[in-house]
Amino acid sequence: MTLAAAILAAGQGTRMRSSLPKVLHPLANKPMVQHVIDAAKKIGAKDIHLVYGHGAEMLQQQLQSQPVNWVQQAEQLGTGHAVMQVLPSLADASQLLVLYGDVPLIQPETLQQLLAATPENGLALLTVQLNNPTGYGRIIRNPQGAVLGIVEQKDASAEQLAICEGNSGIMCIDAEFAKSALPQLSNSNAQQEYYLTDLVAMAVAENRPVHAVIASNAAEVSGANDRVQLAALERVYQSWQAEKLMRNGASLADPARIDIRGEVTTGQDCKIDINVIFEGKVTLGDRVEIAANCILKDCSIADDTIIKANSMIEDSQIAQACEIGPFARLRPGTQMDAKAKIGNFVETKKTRVGQGSKINHLSYVGDAELAEGVNIGAGTITCNYDGVNKFKTQIAANAFIGSNTSLVAPVSVAENATVAAGSVITKKVEAGQLAIARGKQKNLDNWQRPVKK
Known part of the structure; x- marks a missing residue:
């Protein structure tokens, strides 16, 4: 089974206060989205689909040498809608890995764990345990620990908001399930968007297997929505590099x-x-x-x-x-x-x-x-x-x-x-x-x- 990656990079990133598309802002002197493309390459993604919207010309100029399939999302109607744009290019016998252009520190080793956990005819999602999961969708599990669904923060009840396991947004989906389920998504929610996370409840309803992998480091799944968050990720990245040098004898x-x-x-x-x-x-x-x-x-x-x-x-x-x-x-x-x-x-x-x-x-x-x-x-x-x-x-x-x-x-x-x-x-x-x-x-x-x- 081949691996395809969809990198969502259509957002404008207004909180960056910049004419530069958010995903092109540099981390370690390299655009955030380039880090994500490199991670997809390292795990052997055969097809890398870059879903773009705002700043298309700058994106294509900056990434013109990259082996990506350009997929336009003319209207930003949510993560589910973004992945729908990839379906015409998605091979049947494949897995679809969903990544985000503004989440630059995701490590290939973590993605390998997610791929290994992805079941046939189902999906696997990457979650994270947080002391303060504000802003994250919450992972809903049954008493036995099986994943039942994901509820976005704006749609969550007080009891659900107390859950500390958050959704990173990164998931790997069997292509057959993705093609059947994505067109059925609804935008009947607080944001009036098509949530990719609704696939989890749909898979459970159809008795399809849903597996979860918990990220070992929250920084791997942290996004950069403004320059403050980007600077924090830069420090994390540099600390990782410094540790690597020291362990190699410097x-x-x-x-x-x-x-x-x-x-x-x-x-x-x-x-x-x-x-x-x-x-x-x-x-x-x-x-x-x-x-x-x-x-x-x-x-x-x-x-x-x-x-x-x-x-x-x-x-x-x-x-x-x-x-x-x-x-x-x-x-x-x-x-x-x-x-x-x-x-x-x-x-x-x-x-x-x-x-x-x-x-x-x-x-x-x-x-x-x-x-x-x-x-x-x-x-x-x-x-x-x-x-x-x-x-x-x-x-x-x-x-x-x-x-x-x-x-x-x-x-x-x-x-x-x-x-x-x-x-x-x-x-x-x-x-x-x-x-x-x-x-x-x-x-x-x-x-x-x-x-x-």
């Missing part, structure tokens, strides 16, 4: 002050200080140390590398035992070989820094190739851009570039060459040469400094 100075907005893999004995942000895919080797206030995006850091405070690394590859920062910025295409060093207030872009080479301070090195043992003095820049095109600077092994040098690309400095401080280099420096390219110094006597008028 030490965090403060687990509450780290943000993971992608996928992070760590080796053993990594040390991560406060306010570090990871974006995209980041890989850390063993014994990597990251000081406070660093941002790492789509990069790999090999063993024993130290990243000092306030540094940014993006789309770069760092070999073992390198040293970076503080206040360094490694832009895309930077590659550091073993034991290389990029120091404070240095910016690199599309540059290879060879083994043991150093760019210690106050420099910009872009579109460059540095062999091993190169020393770049403070204030050096590669002039790689003529206003239209980019050109490359090549510096061979053991070259020494003096402070405040401008290397006007395309240009090369051969092995063991030296460039005097303050030079503007426009042509090749041969092996072992000393290049001096600066005006002759003049010292004028009796110079009168300007004074204020």
Whole structure:
């Protein structure tokens, strides 16, 4: 039996006070609905139906690369009505998993439990035990514990409101039952909507099996209706990620002050200080140390590398035992070989820094190739851009570039060459040469400094 997923994402989300559709608001730098799509993929959903309404153009633009079947709900007449729109696309021999685009923390493991509990010709629902279930539909059970139905809060009696088991809204339905039951839903209720939850009572009335799985963590089934709730879910998500890092052998100075907005893999004995942000895919080797206030995006850091405070690394590859920062910025295409060093207030872009080479301070090195043992003095820049095109600077092994040098690309400095401080280099420096390219110094006597008028 195949699995199909229906993700309900048609709501406007007025409480977000935003022109952005609610389900596109980000959690960990990824739209809420994308988290739900990813969960459906992980459990093997063959067909993913996205039920949309408000903000259709923005949704389709943001999710254009996703393997979803777009299903329009022109009028928002309730959850049951939303799922009805999926029926024409639903295969007969399948299970239909109903998910919500604004419930981003649902875990694949929990969904697997729900699928395993889904009976043939019936349904299974995901419930949650809450100390304060205000806003949730209540699960009605008989004395033997069997589920009889779900009553929405606005339709519940005082006795029913005292029930602490709430309905998450997530359920898995046998396709045959869904196709027969959904068209029979009624909107005779306080909201005048077609409730998906009425399927439970209908299944019981037809003697179809109804099973319930209780979620182990309420955060998994919590929705975000406003920015306050979304911020709370963000903190939950980040706490989960921090715990995962620590269990994999990383030490965090403060687990509450780290943000993971992608996928992070760590080796053993990594040390991560406060306010570090990871974006995209980041890989850390063993014994990597990251000081406070660093941002790492789509990069790999090999063993024993130290990243000092306030540094940014993006789309770069760092070999073992390198040293970076503080206040360094490694832009895309930077590659550091073993034991290389990029120091404070240095910016690199599309540059290879060879083994043991150093760019210690106050420099910009872009579109460059540095062999091993190169020393770049403070204030050096590669002039790689003529206003239209980019050109490359090549510096061979053991070259020494003096402070405040401008290397006007395309240009090369051969092995063991030296460039005097303050030079503007426009042509090749041969092996072992000393290049001096600066005006002759003049010292004028009796110079009168300007004074204020």
